Amino acid sequence: MSRLTPNSATEGFFQEQPRLGNQYDEDLYLQRLIQAYLPVELSQASGASSPVGLFRDIGAKTIEPEVFRWIDDAEKNKPYVEELSTFGKPKGVLHTAAGWKELGKMAAREGIIQTAYEDKYGPYKRIVQFTKYYIYCPSSAIYTCPLAMTDAAARVLELQLSNASLSTTKRSVFQDAYNNLTTRDPAKSWTSGQWMTERAGGSDVRNSETTAFQQSDGTYLISGHKWFSSATDSQMSILLARTPTSAGLSCFFAPLKHADGSWNGVRIVRLKDKLGTRALPTAELELKDMKGYLVGEEGKGVKYISTMLNITRVHNAVSSVSFWRRGLAIVKAFAKVRKTQNKELWKNPLHLSGLAKMEVQFRANMQLTYFTVALLGFDEQGMPEKRAPWMPKDGKEVALMLRVLTPLVKMVTAKATVSSLAECMECLGGVGYLENEQELNIARLYRDANVLPIWEGTTNVLSVDIIRAFTKGDSLAALNTWLGRVFDGQGHNSLREARAVLRTTWNDIKQFAEKASTEEALSKCRDLSFGIAFVVMGAFLIVDADRDGDPLAIEVALRWILEGIGREGFQAVGATSAPAIFQRRFGWKEKAEVDCRLVFGHGLQAEARL
Numbered sequence: 001m002s003r004l005t006p007n008s009a010t011e012g013f014f015q016e017q018p019r020l021g022n023q024y025d026e027d028l029y030l031q032r033l034i035q036a037y038l039p040v041e042l043s044q045a046s047g048a049s050s051p052v053g054l055f056r057d058i059g060a061k062t063i064e065p066e067v068f069r070w071i072d073d074a075e076k077n078k079p080y081v082e083e084l085s086t087f088g089k090p091k092g093v094l095h096t097a098a099g100w101k102e103l104g105k106m107a108a109r110e111g112i113i114q115t116a117y118e119d120k121y122g123p124y125k126r127i128v129q130f131t132k133y134y135i136y137c138p139s140s141a142i143y144t145c146p147l148a149m150t151d152a153a154a155r156v157l158e159l160q161l162s163n164a165s166l167s168t169t170k171r172s173v174f175q176d177a178y179n180n181l182t183t184r185d186p187a188k189s190w191t192s193g194q195w196m197t198e199r200a201g202g203s204d205v206r207n208s209e210t211t212a213f214q215q216s217d218g219t220y221l222i223s224g225h226k227w228f229s230s231a232t233d234s235q236m237s238i239l240l241a242r243t244p245t246s247a248g249l250s251c252f253f254a255p256l257k258h259a260d261g262s263w264n265g266v267r268i269v270r271l272k273d274k275l276g277t278r279a280l281p282t283a284e285l286e287l288k289d290m291k292g293y294l295v296g297e298e299g300k301g302v303k304y305i306s307t308m309l310n311i312t313r314v315h316n317a318v319s320s321v322s323f324w325r326r327g328l329a330i331v332k333a334f335a336k337v338r339k340t341q342n343k344e345l346w347k348n349p350l351h352l353s354g355l356a357k358m359e360v361q362f363r364a365n366m367q368l369t370y371f372t373v374a375l376l377g378f379d380e381q382g383m384p385e386k387r388a389p390w391m392p393k394d395g396k397e398v399a400l401m402l403r404v405l406t407p408l409v410k411m412v413t414a415k416a417t418v419s420s421l422a423e424c425m426e427c428l429g430g431v432g433y434l435e436n437e438q439e440l441n442i443a444r445l446y447r448d449a450n451v452l453p454i455w456e457g458t459t460n461v462l463s464v465d466i467i468r469a470f471t472k473g474d475s476l477a478a479l480n481t482w483l484g485r486v487f488d489g490q491g492h493n494s495l496r497e498a499r500a501v502l503r504t505t506w507n508d509i510k511q512f513a514e515k516a517s518t519e520e521a522l523s524k525c526r527d528l529s530f531g532i533a534f535v536v537m538g539a540f541l542i543v544d545a546d547r548d549g550d551p552l553a554i555e556v557a558l559r560w561i562l563e564g565i566g567r568e569g570f571q572a573v574g575a576t577s578a579p580a581i582f583q584r585r586f587g588w589k590e591k592a593e594v595d596c597r598l599v600f601g602h603g604l605q606a607e608a609r610l
């Protein structure tokens with residue numbers, strides 16, 4: 001009897017390598033959103049310098065082997081501090097990896113932040129900028145953390161510079177910093193830190209102990225301890241400190257180093273040892289007479305930090321969906337080459353069903369994110385003359401909706417991304433847990449994503465903020481007006497029931513918010529916030545489906561609203577629908593076909609390489 005040939009380390013079956021394609025071209029849903037959110041003269045423009053040309057260019061660069069090598073280098077060569085010289089003299093030199101620095105230069109060259117401050121695209125600046133950011137982010141080794149704070153600092157300084165009564169000294173200092181934050185020249189480009197969190201609290205900064213004393217020349221000397229400082233390699237920071245002459249905290253601008261390269265009163269106590277974000281130098285800092293400049297009015301620091309948070313929270317949301325999207329891209333590429341039970345994995349109805357569910361959730365999260373990004377652009381640049389009928393009517397409605405949607409989008413996308421990336425890892429089986437090659441490394445994305453629900457406001461803190469915005473001020477009324485327009489719209493017939501379900505759920509939430517005591521509303525605000533998200537995201541999906549009657553867009557709206565997918569995660573208010581498993585709108589074969597179209601953009605009969 002002839003012997004069977006065993007496999008070995010070099011012989012036998014080897015899995016064909018899954019490959020990522022251009023991260024713009026492959027992302028069909030992003031392309032749909034670009035058509036919806038940019039006016040035709042921008043979305044239809046062709047050529048290398050058109051928005052789509054730029055997105056496609058970054059979509060190619062972001063998966064180049066060199067970029068994956070930079071990520072690898074940044075992850076493996078973690079930042080460290082060279083504390084002392086050979087002879088014991090304090091040095092405090094912070095070292096970061098070469099790959100980390102290259103990823104930063106790439107961001108400056110591509111204008112990942114700068115686009116929002118350049119004289120192009122008017123009210124659509126934020127859509128163009130955040131689309132670039134979204135494509136770049138999963139390949140950035142979370143360089144997007146300093147970029148988010150850079151964007152926020154640039155906005156705060158921009159607003160300060162628009163104040164005619166700013167002193168000459170401050171104008172010169174702030175203008176210089178602003179120019180460096182917004183230049184595309186990698187040799188001059190700055191990033192900024194944002195220091196709020198102290199040992200006493202990050203969610204609640206009222207017990208901050210850092211102090212600032214004014215000098216005769218108007219500058220301040222700032223001393224204290226900051227418990228979490230990401231981007232310690234930045235050139236400047238915006239920070240909170242307490243002055244002796246005001247009860248409220250004040251906001252300061254301070255360069256990290258003097259012109260000769262020595263620290264401006266900053267000592268790195270230690271770098272944090274973290275689950276993820278390994279390339280990012282997050283430190284505990286001691287400040288001793290750090291020279292800084294007051295930003296805005298004394299005692300009103302939280303107001304200026306709120307301006308920053310409104311921007312960094314949108315960054316957090318875009319980071320979340322971008323990580324999620326990269327996870328899905330890897331999962332799809334893998335399913336196209338992997339076989340199970342001698343059949344292609346991408347055709348397996350059970351596997352497809354899980355992917356289709358994630359696709360529905362992803363699309364709903366993308367809708368909320370892009371709408372919020374659009375509103376941020378309108379809030380900063382003014383409303384465009386011509387705009388889609390489903391956009392808010394005026395600047396006031398924009399501001400009121402933004403007040404609720406900013407914490408909402410940060411909260412929802414971060415939570416959904418963490419659980420979805422865990423699912424994405426599982427979709428690859430054992431290799432989903434491995435970190436060998438950056439192109440396929442979902443585990444890195446998962447580690448990094450776990451910080452997204454924590455910094456810039458935890459889920460609890462954000463839901464308290466959402467409900468406060470609801471119960472105080474006019475945000476509830478503004479959202480109610482906007483939703484009313486969607487519910488009353490003459491949309492697609494097949495969405496009539498979905499509209500009715502959303503309206504009923506919204507009325508339940510509204511009644512609860514109007515009647516509940518503050519204590520009761522706060523105790524349930526997490527479920528309430530997820531309930532609001534279900535309705536708002538459902539409304540966006542209806543608007544999206546009504547735009548062109550696209551059958552897949554209708555399908556997504558129905559699954560989100562009527563089949564329970566959008567209701568996962570909240571129970572307290574309005575959770576009355578039947579579980580999705582009992583709904584039978586079509587047989588399993590037909591469902592697998594629709595699932596496949598949703599996930600891959602083509603049917604089950606297509607060739608694997610489409």
Ligand SMILES: Cc1cc2nc3c(=O)[nH]c(=O)nc-3n(C[C@H](O)[C@H](O)[C@H](O)COP(=O)(O)OP(=O)(O)OC[C@H]3O[C@@H](n4cnc5c(N)ncnc54)[C@H](O)[C@@H]3O)c2cc1C
Nearest residue numbers: 194195196197201202203228229230455456457458460461
């Ligand atoms: C990797 C990393 C980098 C960071 N970088 C920075 C940085 O650059 N700058 C900076 O300033 N900070 C930074 N932070 C800090 C971060 O913003 C804070 O950790 C976060 O805001 C939470 O604050 P805390 O750690 O003090 O937790 P706490 O505020 O003590 O929260 C503890 C728990 O209490 C809950 N909680 C708090 N308030 C309420 C409430 N009102 N109702 C119900 N529950 C509540 C929270 O949800 C949380 O579960 C970073 C953190 C990490 C992990």
